[in-house]
Amino acid sequence: MANNQKKTNGDMPNAHLHELFVDELRDILGAEKQLLKGLKKMAGKANKETLKSAFEEHLSQTEGHVERLKQVFDSVGLTARGKKCKAMEGLLNEADEIIEEFEDGEVLDAALIAAAQKVEHYEIASYGCLVSYAKLMEHAEAEELLNQTLNEEKETDVKLTEIAMSEANVVQ
Template structure:
C-alpha cells in the first residue's frame, strides 16, 4: 500500500477505488438483471451495464492521462455493498418485493459511486486537471441519472406492487 502524501495521491487512490468498484459492479449487474422480474428494470440494468463499461474505459483514459497504473486495493466498500444487496435480494421471496430489493441494492452501489466521483472531480478541479475533472463529472452525471431513473421506476410502479405482493 502506497503512502498518500498529497492531493494528487489522494485523487489517484480515489480513481483506483472507483475503477475497482466499477469492475465489481460490472460482474454484479448481470446477476441482478437475471433475478429482476419487471421488464423495465431489466432494461435499466442492461443500459447501466453498458454505461459501466464506458465508465471503466473512461477511467482507463484518466489513468493514462495521469501516467499511473490502474492497479489498487480491491474496493472493500463496493464488495460489501454488493454482498448486502445480494443478501437483500435473496431474502425477497415475492417477485414484486424482489424488484424493489434490486432497486435498493443498485442504489446502494450508485450512491457510493456518486460520492466517489464527486470527490474525485473536486480533487481534479483543485489540481487544475480540467479535462480529467470533466470526464469524472460526466460519469457522475450518468450515475445520478440511473439513480433518478431507478427512483422514478420504484415510485411509479414497483414499490406500489411491493406494498401488496401476490403471495404464491
C-alpha cells in the same frame, strides 16, 4: 501550462491531494469492475422488464466508465490499476442477501432498486470527490471525464427512483 500536458506533483496546485486522488481512482476502478458482475446478477433477477432493461443499460454504461477511468489515469500520466473496493464488495454482498431473502416475493424488484441505489450513492460520492480533486489540481481532462461519469451515475439514480415509484414500490 496546457491542459493536456502532464503535470508533475511539484507543478500542480494542491499537490498534497495527489496520492489521495490516485488511491480513490484505483478504488473506483476496482469498484466499477466488481459492479459489472453485480449488475449482471441483478438484471437476471429483476421481474419487471423496465428494471431489467435499466440494469442492462447501466451495465453497458459501467463498461464505459471503466474505459473512461483508463483515460483519466492516462490523462495524469499513470497506468490504470484498480484495487479491490471493500465498500463495493459489501454493497454487492448486501445485494446478494436481498436477492436470497426476497427472491420469491413480489417485493424483489423494490429490494433490488434499494440495493442498486445504495451502489449509485456510493459511486456519486466517489466521483464527486474525484471531480473536486481533479479541479483543485487543475487536471482539466480528468475533471471533464470524471464529471461525465458523475452525471451518468446521477441519471441512473433518478431512473431507478422513477421505476421504484411507478412500478416496483406500488401495487398495480
